[in-house]
Amino acid sequence: MTSKFTVSGLTKTYGANIVVDQLDLTIEEGEFLVLLGPSGCGKTTTLRCLAGLETPQGGSIAFKDRPVFDAATRANVPAHKRNIGMVFQSYALWPHMTVRDNIRYPLKVRKMKEAVGEGAVEAAADMVDCGALLDRYPAQLSGGQQQRVAVARGLVARPDLVLFDEPLSNLDARLRDQVRSQIHQLHQRLGFTAVFVTHDQAEAFALGDRLAIMKSGKIEQYDEPERVFENPVSDYVAAFIGMSNRLSLRRDHDGWATAAGDSIDLTHAVIRDSADEHTTAVARLRPDDVLLHATADEVPLGNVVLHAGLVTYEYGGRYFDVTVETGGEQLILRAPAAQHSAALRGSAPGAPLVVSFSPAALRVFAAPDGAPVTAPEPVAVGAGGHA
Template identity: 55%
Template structure:
């Protein structure tokens, strides 16, 4: 295991116009930490990983793995991947098809001439760690996707590298296997910590696996912290939207009434501070409910009239897509996720085309100013001002 330090890392790609993939990135990864880089396609997370691996050469900045400087633009240092003591687990498994599982796992030890590790049973020990010791004499073509990914993980760990890099390793697995391998990977890191950087666009993977998670946009880190902190306290609307606060209500006070998306919000009163007279509330689908009438709002709740566009049955929940009941609202959709067993969150039957009230308590959301930055005003103080 090793501490990782990235300083002012810059990576450009030529083109018309040129693209800045990693924009003067600063990042410290602690020894034994499992850091998840999360963001949409094109945000720079995979390029950052490839720079760490030595597969991309940055334009400037520096990267240090433990005590070893592996890249420095000013000093002209750029160690090739084979000279960086890292393990890598790819999205596509990348196993040698003509080699047995045993030989695939042993490959990093042989390439680094770690004879003592080979002779001491390291391959078998690592295979047992990821529950594939019974597969050692098989070929990759004889394995399932989940088994192949376990072998790829064992190969990445067998040499006890300073850093293990994961490039969306679960995305090729089906939903059941993805959950299973994710749980196994989390358990493995708890039992035998190693320093890791894990790239994904899947929020659930980031929340489950990360010691810390970093949300990236345009080659920069927008927010970094423990998963619970990032999930519950997003610093801006970009992070809020990416971590599941998909319902966006831009609230404005006009002529003594509150409006959002052109429709009146029931049950809200003007806040005491004029500085929050115009703001945005972000809410998760699980934190709203549907009621038949504004009279059904609970104390502290606000509500907005909606038209039910679609209802999807999800087993334990209904996904109800709504639009605000005003003209030109087709693209202003709101999402309610209603547990099928909880009749208090919605009538027992919600039908397409129904007129309803989307109810919410502002304290269950996150509030932002009109520039998208989280308001410093405490949520409870703001809620007290809004509740009517």
């Protein structure tokens, strides 16, 4: 049976402020779990509790069935005895040590002299393409090089659990993509167990075997990336994973309509409660799912048509990011530059536009609490991982 890392009823408070609220997690050995959420949602505090850097007020934590914290029995294994690797946002390299000594430090603390003699430091440095930097000091390295050294240090002792605290947020976009890809490749090759904290949905989808989207110290959704992407369980999750367009819907005698009065066909949806209980709803969709048209005649058959006004547009090379307004609500869409450049550059704010989207792109939630109103078709997730 596969060993697991379990968190049960974890609670952490600062005074009257509940930061982690009765949180439960199960992490399979070899799994890459991503804690995703905005600042203040409790994700970093959860990570620090796993590391032993914070002491919770309630709950328990076990690594491979070995308790490392239990509020009921007052068990609390100190951080240096939990056999973890830690990769921090700020690199946290010792400035007076060479790269070699920084990577070797976890082996020294654990008194793993044999691993040092067998070339573990050099092997870890080579894993992250830093083998030629072993005799340099951190001040002589770029940000990307420093973070790769930090990753090597976190992995060199083959810890039970590797914890990443927003390790890419201090890097520029190009380096962020490179280091992210390197971490993903290392996980595929070494199969270490990891918990990765981020507020970036692209990082979460690229790296995670499972995602835990957090809100106010609780987990809003805990699932595989594909299922989170296709079937967000709440308006909060939908907004956070990229469904930034929000439309208010109201029920009338003919069905559902937007705030602007445009009809929307939701007959594909399953309404959980009786029609009398839901007269308003919230629809979410992604910018990529909204199409711009020169005229209503270009709208694909079956699409919902919205009559809107231009707010602004921004050139992005092969596309324009276009903001439109309909019924007092703004939508963002991406329009191919080759097709729409002339029309957009000749339009002033307020110019009438026609946009559309497929009803299948919508995820609809009850207003105002965001509880699901529709039950989208489940997505088949293959056993071979994800992109």
